[in-house]
Amino acid sequence: MNTPAQGFPPLHDLSRVPVGTVLVVAPHPDDEICGCGGAALLHSQRGDRVHVALVTRGEAGGAADVRQAESHRAAEQLGFTESSCLGSWDGAVADDLGLADRLRATLDRVRPRVVYAPSPFEMHRDHVATLVAVAAALVERQDVTLLLYEVNTEGMASFLLDVTPVKDRKLAALTAFASQLRRIDLVDKVDARNRARTVNVDVPGVTHAEAFMEVPPGRVPELLERLRALAAFLGLA
Numbered sequence: 001m002n003t004p005a006q007g008f009p010p011l012h013d014l015s016r017v018p019v020g021t022v023l024v025v026a027p028h029p030d031d032e033i034c035g036c037g038g039a040a041l042l043h044s045q046r047g048d049r050v051h052v053a054l055v056t057r058g059e060a061g062g063a064a065d066v067r068q069a070e071s072h073r074a075a076e077q078l079g080f081t082e083s084s085c086l087g088s089w090d091g092a093v094a095d096d097l098g099l100a101d102r103l104r105a106t107l108d109r110v111r112p113r114v115v116y117a118p119s120p121f122e123m124h125r126d127h128v129a130t131l132v133a134v135a136a137a138l139v140e141r142q143d144v145t146l147l148l149y150e151v152n153t154e155g156m157a158s159f160l161l162d163v164t165p166v167k168d169r170k171l172a173a174l175t176a177f178a179s180q181l182r183r184i185d186l187v188d189k190v191d192a193r194n195r196a197r198t199v200n201v202d203v204p205g206v207t208h209a210e211a212f213m214e215v216p217p218g219r220v221p222e223l224l225e226r227l228r229a230l231a232a233f234l235g236l237a
Contacts, residue, residue: 008200009157009211014042016159018145020113021049023106025134027093027118027126029058029071030177033078034190035149036116037170038163038210041078043114045166050080051110055099055130060090062179074176078169082110094129103137112144119148119213120223121155128224135220148213150193157211160197167194167208 022043026032032040032052040050052075058067068085075083084106088096107115117134118127131148138144150157163170174187181187194208201209215223231237 006156009160011160011162011201011203011206011209013162014039014046016161017043017147018113019046019048021111022051022114022116023110023112024050024052024116025055025103025118025130026052026071027055027124027130028061028090029054029067030074030174030180030186031118031127031151032071032116033074033170033173033177034186035118035151036147036210036212037074037078037173038166038194038208039116039147039149039161039212040080041166041169042161042163044079048114049082050075051082051084051112052080053103053106053110054083054085055093055133056088056090056126057085058090061183064090066179067177070177070179074173077173077176088126091126093126093133096129096133099129099133100136103133107137107141107144114145114147116147116149116212119150119153119155120215120220120227121153122151123153124151127151131220132224135217138217141217144217146215146217148215150211154193154197154211156213158214160201160209160211162203162206162208163194163210164206164208167191170194 024032057064086102197209
């Protein structure tokens with residue numbers, strides 16, 4: 001009865017993640033850097049091809065063209081230049097019934113070994129809807145590892161990735177999102193999140209980490225239903 005639901009997630013370097021092409025699926029411009037910018041940069045340094053697929057252009061948070069251009073500049077600072085936009089409407093991703101099909105087409109074109117998508121613990125509807133669409137697109141692809149990243153909340157994690165060696169470049173890439181920095185101090189807040197993730201890491205020199213949950217795509221719907229049931233039980237829904 002006194003056993004915790006989860007122990008402390010282990011710390012790893014990128015050798016924990018398969019080698020090969022990477023697809024980062026981001027609901028809005030800047031989510032890709034906030035959630036897994038360090039991992040994406042480490043992939044690029046390792047020689048893995050990195051492709052960023054923006055689900056929306058972020059039009060609910062500013063001019064769409066500006067936000068998409070900011071995403072391109074941030075990616076270029078981290079050494080990867082392949083990107084696409086899936087054309088969902090910011091704030092209404094759950095209503096886009098064709099998103100999973102467009103993601104399948106992106107998967108066919110990019111052929112990733114690893115896919116990054118938002119965590120099921122995220123509190124933004126677009127983030128959860130993005131995860132649902134990614135899981136649906138991946139359900140028949142047994143050779144792809146799905147890793148779920150954090151943007152606006154922390155949750156359970158399969159492992160922590162040490163991003164200390166690249167944290168300065170990640171934070172510098174966030175400065176590309178000038179339209180958002182006028183409203184939110186992304187740099188300091190993302191820095192604080194990555195620093196806080198190492199609170200139970202007793203390894204000298206490790207100051208920043210990104211957290212990831214590894215989930216088989218076919219288990220995502222069940223996982224989300226269980227989380228909704230827990231939220232209802234706690235009176236949070």
